[in-house]
Amino acid sequence: MRLLLGSANRVVLKRWANLLEGGHRVERAESPGALKKMSALDGYDLILVHRPMVDREMVAQVVMSPENKVFLLSDRPDEDEGLDFLKRGIVGYGNTYMSQPRLLEAIKSISNGSVWVGQRIMQRLIAEVHARVKEDESRQKKKPGLDSLTLREKQISGLVAKGRSNLEIASALKITERTVKAHLTSIYEKTGTGSRLSLALLVNRG
Template sequence: MMSIPVLLITQDDNLWEHWRKINAQSWAPARGHDLSDLDRWRQHGRALVILDRQLPKLPDWDDPQWKKHFHDLQIVIASIRPNDHEASRTFTAGSSGYLHAYSPIPVLESALQSVSAGSVWMGRSLVNRILQEIDRRLKPGQESKAQAWADSLTLREKEVAQRAAVGRSNQEIADELGITERTVRAHMTAIFEKLGVADRLTLALKVHGISAN
């Protein structure tokens, strides 16, 4: 399998040394130093990028130039002080991911894999906030109209899926149902496989009868 080129934009040498530890058999890292490198990357027909949030003079997320960059590049924003508010702003602007700059290498690689496949990568706390907001905005009876999603699930799997879809953590689900967290994880694996979803956000959309397209 050919390695996928990924542009790592940072002026921090320590951060660059951390990022470049990604598996060379899967990824071909190249270093960039500022936003001008995005144009060079685009001209070479490449798209995958991790961008250091701490770059000097980085434009505000409302700046129109982000629309151009996010339109045809898959950019993951990496911050040493990540927070849900900024994450929401970057996603509104069009980013493909948001994570801690010093995330463990397996997490970085998972994010790159997800984004390169066309998905979005975000932290669990933000996912839970979105799930809770989806649940809050549901019209009465909307979920009952979309019960076909549960046809392939056992009763317990349905109970787990419904709770995960409104932002409950594995431990919270375990406490509510009187089972272990390990059992919840096993149920979630089965649910994802049966429903053909890869994450909790997509699961929530399916449970609530909302199109992901």
Template sequence: MQDIFVSNLSERISHWVDAFPESKIVSDVTEFNQKLEATDADFSDCVFWLHVNQSSPDVLAYRVANILAQCQQAKVVVLANTPNQADCFSALSAGAIGYAHAYSPAAMLIEIKTVIGHGGLWLGQDLLQRLIETSTQLVGNQPVYVDGLLAKLTSRERDVAVEVAKGLSNKEVARVLNITERTVKAHLAAVFERLGAKDRLQLALMLNKR
């Protein structure tokens, strides 16, 4: 996938460069859109990282929708200087599939791209935890269904899945289970594959009992 940062900054910040050395930065998607059309590039192979400072939810929604209108099938991830719940939900409603802090470390940006590349949704940890708490109060599965899913996992994968489904971060899961973050990531990847979950929110909803 090609990475394009849409920002008023004159240069990419170091985290962006470290994560995606071959990425580009543009102030307006229109110019890049014209270049893509000229070369018959596939918009579905593009990730637009929309950098925003302070703007109203309506303005943010418009900017996301504008990118998707010009570059259909592209993926949009919003990078906010001051993340907040209202902007996050506004961006997602407009079609964005990710929302994170603009100065997220390179490793996290790479992880975001991996998740959305597999069809998942990415939210910041605080917002994800609130969404999981709200969603699991509204939606629940029969215990026998949840037990059947957990039976597909190894004992350690089960432990990791249950903690992640509570909204815990990888670091928090590692601390609770007394294992390394790398081990958590490995088990979580296996859990996603075995259960067919695209992201942490979907996993939480799958494992939520009535």
């Protein structure tokens, strides 16, 4: 896997690099500017970001590209913060200093299409989704949602829900990545979702 590590703390960067040594191609971004510039490039399977280096706006910019998978690591993980960032599109939230086995497990899980967070955060996320469904169930029936998607858009949505990357989707459907991105923009607009996670939740809920 090709990983981008983002932190202004060189001790943290060195620790992450040592833990991931051998099995991954690792590149480093030591400032918010470098992170923004490097994350705009295609090709990273996962971006590990140190929470102290970024604010919410910066995270939103990095996850703006549907291709980017962001794993946010905090020195002091907080449930409310983790839940908030998940809603903004990250795919993982954990402790900066987690052990090597746990870090490798998290990366493997995310690469397989899962979301990596603590059990309590996931329970809260699921509870919020269920509560939202109950509150606006009648309105959701009136909204176009997934029913408004074309056959191709439904195929892409299904693959996104399975954790497939844009490259994998393009290969499976024999189309270009640019076409996949264009379809995703249309899908997000039609379904009212703004990230891969939100779309996956909608598909799996349906």
